[in-house]
Amino acid sequence: MKLNLLALAAAGVLAISSAASAATTGFTVGVTEGGGNRDLVDGTTLIADAASPNGSKDLGTIGAGDVFGLYGRIVSAIDRYKFGFTATSGFEVNFDFDGYYTDGGNTFVANSGLVKESGSAQKGVIFSLQDANGDELFSTGTLLTNITSGNAFLFGAGAGDYFLVVDGSQGPNRNGAALYDLNISAVPVPAALPLLLTGIAGLGFMSRRRKAA
Secondary structure: OHHHHHHHHHHHHHHHHHOOOOEEEEEEEOOOOOOOOOOOOOOEEEEOOOEOOOOOEEEEEEOOOEEEEEEEEEOOOEEEEEEEEOOOEEEEEEEOOOOEEEHHHOEEEOOOOEEEOOOOOOOEEEEEEEEOOOOEEEEEEEEEOOEOOOOOEEEEEOOEEEEEEEEOOOOOOOOOOEEEEEEEEEEEOOOHHHHHHHHHHHHHHHHHHHHHO
16 A cells, blocks of 8 residues: 555656646758648748758757657658656657648648658658667557557657667658657756655565564
8 A cells, every 4th residue: 555655645746746837849850842742831940951861850858847849741761869867767659649730820731640641641750769879769560541540659668878860761651741749858867766765665675574574
């Protein structure tokens, strides 16, 4: 019971921390002239195409409370994003299902997450996370368009340097186009959490001693 109470307390501290206001930085990738392509999402910065088997776009370090929004367009290519976290933070990568505005706030796009481009057939996209050496840690496998609701979580990890990889070069309709909307969110580790974990570890030690007695 004590273990359960401590676990609940830790979860409560994390929930309070997650509710804190976050600084959001957004990037749009894959905007080109003409219809049918990714429009610049309001409030975001246009960055060069991140598609390259070896290159990557460096997003920098995401601090506690920060959120990076990525709004990309993928065809038969691989988008790679490099980012880092401090020793006191972890992070989550989630789909953004909340929609977005373009055209100076005049146009709202309701369907967001992973959607096929208008006029394109259903497309498969793989999302994966690599460590600083390029070794794969997690992969979603092939996800098919359209994904616009449900469980937004893709994966999470602790402090360090990582690559987020969006692969549109495999799976069904590799020459089709898809739009992806992602949030990379820092998950702070509150100062109280190590104390709670120490308490949990202490109870475990006491339990082992009692069994050994």
